[in-house]
Amino acid sequence: MAIYKRAWRYLPAILCMLAIFIFSSRSGDQLDSVLPWVQKWLPWLTDFNPMHYVAFFILGLTVAFALGKLAGTWLGCLLNVAICTLYGITDEWHQAYVPMRSPDSLDLWHDAIGAGAASLLVLFGFFLNRGRNSRNYTGS
Numbered sequence: 837m838a839i840y841k842r843a844w845r846y847l848p849a850i851l852c853m854l855a856i857f858i859f860s861s862r863s864g865d866q867l868d869s870v871l872p873w874v875q876k877w878l879p880w881l882t883d884f885n886p887m888h889y890v891a892f893f894i895l896g897l898t899v900a901f902a903l904g905k906l907a908g909t910w911l912g913c914l915l916n917v918a919i920c921t922l923y924g925i926t927d928e929w930h931q932a933y934v935p936m937r938s939p940d941s942l943d944l945w946h947d948a949i950g951a952g953a954a955s956l957l958v959l960f961g962f963f964l965n966r967g968r969n970s971r972n973y974t975g976s
Contacts, residue, residue, distance in 0.1 A: 842904075849898040853923055856891050860927050864936025888946035889953075895920050896954025908962025913955040920951030 862870075867884055875881055899916045900907035907916060924947035928939035 845904060846902045849895065849902045852891075852895045852898045856895065856923075856927060857930065859887075859891070860931055860937075861934055863934055885943070885946065888943050889950040892920055892924060892947040892950030893954045895923065896951035897958065899951075900955060900958040907955070907958050908966075910959070913959045916955040916958075917948060917951050921948045924948065924951075 871881070871884070896916055899919050900912070903912050903916060906912035921944070924944045927947070928944050931937040932939050
């Protein structure tokens, strides 16, 4: 039964990967037609490049959730970034087959930065929690 509970922890990461895949499947024309609508709420947005940071930050959080306590270690942090970056590579490869889209190494770099930021945030949260739970903690 414990293995099923552990397997469910991967569901958010899989759903996030699915969402990234669906958005990556949109052609350049489709994305360009949506941009003016998005700019009503985010007027500073000139293209969807910043969304790489956001999507892979969220993916990094969901992978950290899947990793559980391991995400609170440096090894887990590196593993999280590696998983997200490998998925980013497959995403860029997939875009080579989408009309008016192409793979871009800069996009992959943005993906890795987003995942790295999420991993470090999770790691920092674990370190804070360990400090609060230690016997030497005298805070209120």
